[in-house]
Amino acid sequence: MSVFTRSRAGKVFGGIAVAGASALILAGCAGGGGGESTSEPSEPMDELTLKVGTALPQTGNLAFLGPPEEAGVAYAASQINEVSEETGLTIDVVYGDSGDTDNKAYETEIPRLLGEDVSAIIGAASSGVSLQFIDQVTGAGVIQFSPANTSDAFTTYDDNGLYFRTAPSDVLQGEVLGNLIAEDGNQTLGMIVLNDSYGTGLAKYVTEAFEAAGGEVVAAPTYNTGDTSFDAQISEVLAADPDAIALITFEEITTILPSLFGQFPADKMYFVDGNLSNFGDEFPEGSLTGSKGTLPGLTIDSIADFTGGLDEFVAAEGMDPLEEYSYAAESFDAVVLLALASLAAGSTDASAIAEKLIEVSGGSGDGEKCSNYAECADIIVGGGVADYDGISGPITFDEVGDPTEASIGIYEYGDDNTYAAYAG
Known part of the structure; x- marks a missing residue:
């Protein structure tokens, strides 16, 4: 598989994006069978x-x-x-x-x-x-x-x-997701973000990548763990009329999504590892058709x-x-x-x-x-x-215990509200 440096990260090849960060080359190599x-x-x-x-x-x-x-x-x-x-x-x-x-x-x-x-x-x-x-x-x-x-x-x-x-590190997932959203032709982006080190950190790197690609983040309200109502965040994002919405959440996604159905096109919504889930009949058939998401690691199909x-x-x-x-x-x-x-x-x-x-x-x-x-x-x-x-x-730890080689899988939801590797 080809390897790309930071300036070209986020390209999608059969559901795997290869990302680079700093001096690291992160390759989507095959795992151990x-x-x-x-x-x-x-x-x-x-x-x-x-x-x-x-x-x-x-x-x-x-x-x-x-x-x-x-x-x-x-x-x-x-x-x-x-x-x-x-x-x-x-x-x-x-x-x-x-x-x-x-x-x-x-x-x-x-x-x-x-x-x-x-x-x-x-x-x-x-x-x-x-x-x-x-x-x-x-x-x-x-x-x-x-x-x-x-x-x-x-x-x-x-x-x-x-x-x-x-x-x-989310330096990588953020870069891949931000570039994916831009490559899909979106010029403005709204985000709903979990207010913790994961959520705000990932949102930061998505923003950097999306803006570097010429886009603009027009709304990025946060919420806290334990919150049960997200009406204010949803209203703020929809009022900004973005081309796409990135949902950087955990399981709160199941409460957020029903309020977006019918108000925002599914194929303009993007998920992350914290909420990428096979929802199945939890939502009406076709609710998520065309939505995409990222998940660190080789694609499920490849393992x-x-x-x-x-x-x-x-x-x-x-x-x-x-x-x-x-x-x-x-x-x-x-x-x-x-x-x-x-x-x-x-x-x-x-x-x-x-x-x-x-x-x-x-x-x-x-x-x-x-x-x-x-x-x-x-x-x-x-x-x-x-x-x-x-x-x-391959993993290959550096001196601080971070893996120096990794892949980011990109997935797309079908009519059954479950995800599969994105064909590109």
């Missing part, structure tokens, strides 16, 4: 039991992301434990709820997880929620690893070298082997079938990377694992490419250096 184990490690190392916790949204305004993220974690753990006799490493997962900044589930869940003596906590999905407990986690000497945080605030955050994420295997795993475990797959791959990769780093360090100490996370992601540049846990673990057990290319992409 279906995540199935294809080889088994040889000689075991010292036995390790790695305990990780999850603080993912079981409740709150991102609760629709909880099932795919937790399923991704469980699927990875099952594959790691399948080869534990060969590697010497077993993983134990303690599940917890992050909630949101309204119900504040994290206030009791994070102390509970830390009390379980975990080496790492996977979560939260929401950047705003992660910022509520990052000091508590990293201050306790525990790794915080998010599969879905996209706020640029984490790039420069003082986290003691203990924060990592498999989702790219069908992985999602198929995940569906089989979920069914075998007696879990409810998944309706969404957002950030499932990133959650899967987070667990695999933590396990590989622990194996490489020969330790479950969080600081030792953190020191190896860049290495096993390929950030040190001297590892052997591998695409599943068993294959990578075999390299490590054999005395080599593994470079894991994940389901969500």
